[in-house]
Amino acid sequence: xxxxxxxxxxxxxxxxxxxxxxxxxxxxxxxxxxxxxxxxxxxxxxxxxxxxxxxxxxxxxxxxxxxxxxxxxxxxxxxxxxxxxxxxxxxxxxxxxxxxxxxxxxxxxxxxxxxxxxxxxxxxxxxxxxxxxxxxxxxxxxxxxxxxxxxxxxxxxxxxxxxxxxxxxxxxxxxxxxxxxxxxxxxxxxxxxxxxxxxxxxxxxxxxxxxxxxxxxxxxxxxxxxxxxxxxxxxxxxxxxxxxxxxxxxxxxxxxxxxxxxxxxxxxxxxxxxxxxxxxxxxxxx
Amino acid sequence: xxxxxxxxxxxxxxxxxxxxxxxxxxxxxxxxxxxxxxxxxxxxxxxxxxxxxxxxxxxxxxxxxxxxxxxxxxxxxxxxxxxxxxxxxxxxxxxxxxxxxxxxxxxxxxxxxxxxxxxxxxxxxxxxxxxxxxxxxxxxxxxxxxxxxxxxxxxxxxxxxxxxxxxxxxxxxxxxxxxxxxxxxxxxxxxxxxxxxxxxxxxxxxxxxxxxxxxxxxxxxxxxxxxxxxxxxxxxxxxxxxxxxxxxxxxxxxxxxxxxxxxxxxxxxxxxxxxxxxxxxxxxxxxxxxxxxxxxxxxxxxxxxxxxxxxxxxxxxxxxxxxxxxxxxxxxxxxxxxxxxxxxxxxxxxxxxxxxxx
Numbered sequence: 001x002x003x004x005x006x007x008x009x010x011x012x013x014x015x016x017x018x019x020x021x022x023x024x025x026x027x028x029x030x031x032x033x034x035x036x037x038x039x040x041x042x043x044x045x046x047x048x049x050x051x052x053x054x055x056x057x058x059x060x061x062x063x064x065x066x067x068x069x070x071x072x073x074x075x076x077x078x079x080x081x082x083x084x085x086x087x088x089x090x091x092x093x094x095x096x097x098x099x100x101x102x103x104x105x106x107x108x109x110x111x112x113x114x115x116x117x118x119x120x121x122x123x124x125x126x127x128x129x130x131x132x133x134x135x136x137x138x139x140x141x142x143x144x145x146x147x148x149x150x151x152x153x154x155x156x157x158x159x160x161x162x163x164x165x166x167x168x169x170x171x172x173x174x175x176x177x178x179x180x181x182x183x184x185x186x187x188x189x190x191x192x193x194x195x196x197x198x199x200x201x202x203x204x205x206x207x208x209x210x211x212x213x214x215x216x217x218x219x220x221x222x223x224x225x226x227x228x229x230x231x232x233x234x235x236x237x238x239x240x241x242x243x244x245x246x247x248x249x250x251x252x253x254x255x256x257x258x259x260x261x262x263x264x265x266x267x268x269x270x271x272x273x274x275x276x277x278x279x280x281x282x283x284x285x286x
Numbered sequence: 287x288x289x290x291x292x293x294x295x296x297x298x299x300x301x302x303x304x305x306x307x308x309x310x311x312x313x314x315x316x317x318x319x320x321x322x323x324x325x326x327x328x329x330x331x332x333x334x335x336x337x338x339x340x341x342x343x344x345x346x347x348x349x350x351x352x353x354x355x356x357x358x359x360x361x362x363x364x365x366x367x368x369x370x371x372x373x374x375x376x377x378x379x380x381x382x383x384x385x386x387x388x389x390x391x392x393x394x395x396x397x398x399x400x401x402x403x404x405x406x407x408x409x410x411x412x413x414x415x416x417x418x419x420x421x422x423x424x425x426x427x428x429x430x431x432x433x434x435x436x437x438x439x440x441x442x443x444x445x446x447x448x449x450x451x452x453x454x455x456x457x458x459x460x461x462x463x464x465x466x467x468x469x470x471x472x473x474x475x476x477x478x479x480x481x482x483x484x485x486x487x488x489x490x491x492x493x494x495x496x497x498x499x500x501x502x503x504x505x506x507x508x509x510x511x512x513x514x515x516x517x518x519x520x521x522x523x524x525x526x527x528x529x530x531x532x533x534x535x536x537x538x539x540x541x542x543x544x545x546x547x548x549x550x551x552x553x554x555x556x557x558x559x560x561x562x563x564x565x566x567x568x569x570x571x572x573x574x575x576x577x578x579x580x581x582x583x584x585x586x587x588x589x590x591x592x593x594x595x596x597x598x599x600x601x602x603x604x605x606x607x608x609x610x611x612x613x614x615x616x617x618x619x620x621x622x623x624x625x626x627x628x629x630x631x632x633x634x635x636x637x638x639x640x641x642x643x644x
Contacts, residue, residue: 188342188364199379
């Protein structure tokens, strides 16, 4: 006979309160805004699902969403393979291990707005190191305040610089946990380097890689500070990603209703993609 | 399949070894006959895994040569040596099915699928894993995973040697026995040279025709399980094999006779080596009997473990173990111990110093 002790609930209470105040209640206010219209003076009118319909039909939203998927897709396509390659080429033991780890961790330690500012100055055509070199030494017209392609190349390079390390470190952790016997057995079995990667290293990295992709997806899908400081969403709207657009609507135009509806849709997309991805990646696990 | 010769093999993990203590392996000369079942037995850290890795080519020895069928392979890479090895922990390719796991070593060598199928089917049947062939290997239990590891070692017909590095470490005790007899059976069917590394005497003695006992980087004795049990060449072997191990009793040697606690102890035969340094009498507990006369001792501990009893008696300040049939005496009782002379040997500085009487 098991005795049930209901007192245990009291221990959960602090966490419940914490989560309520930092997540649930703010989110409910957003839900509240998303179904109402206001003309100021703290007067609200019921709007139903109108804002959701408006956002979902809005070409501006579609364009920002498209840019967002393009951005996230591109950085994942670059950072994941690059991260794996770097992790594979890092030393497994000896003096260089800590050196490599520290070097890898450095970009991640820099605050996001500083990263944006750094890259902004770095790429200025007349005084930035890269900008000057491109324009005046190589003679390539490179100005991300004028040219959308240059702006895209810059924000993607910046993100790769800032976050590839995360993929590297997670993959590296997966790699060093593989016992030597696996490599020895593979050599005895006559496996090629590709077979070792395909059948030993990749499967052993699968779990950390899932986490790495998930984190990179969520972070890049919600990215705000770096592109905002770097390009401010321009030139034109060319680098206006979802979060930049959302802030423009919410704080620039002060359209609380549509902004709240957009936040919730935005949140739902992030959640849905993450969930589908995670479920697919872990469905074979036992 | 091949005869393996180790010639003047030495290995040190240090870049500039100076004394003998710097060597993990100290001068090893060994011949393993084609098709034999060998065990490499010794405590952890005795150098047996080093020796194994040198044979498989995962490690290049500091000195000496390795020959397969008289051809020098010392500088050959692992995959060129055509050997198979089963590791302590099962190594399986998680994402593949059992079939693909077993086929992997053959496919990597470009064998055609018909042959792969024939070999995999045959090996799977020998290991009783036919019903699992289409299961993903990641979902198997540890003992089945280890069976698959073994299967990958046995699937190639032309391997020079199959080596097992403590393969039963992670296996449950009741399955150990099954796998051990399976291995013995496989050896009889496949007739490949097999080397089995272990620190477990039962595993070594059941598997091997010849057991190589190692300690401190040296080969101490090579022999059949019976030879190791009956005539240990070194006190280490006597102590390491058997349960409880051989009684090693400090003694004095005068006029060609041995004296333990002042009493003359008859030996198996003449002392053939100068009995200098540390001299000890070695007698297995199986050959110590309790009687009404003989050396006097006080029982310190006794245990009845079913078919026989183990008695530990103190003779002076030395402990002597005896295995007795029937009832065991109580603690504190005085007993009289007798050593069977033809099984009582003298060891000088650890090494056997008497010869068996013709």
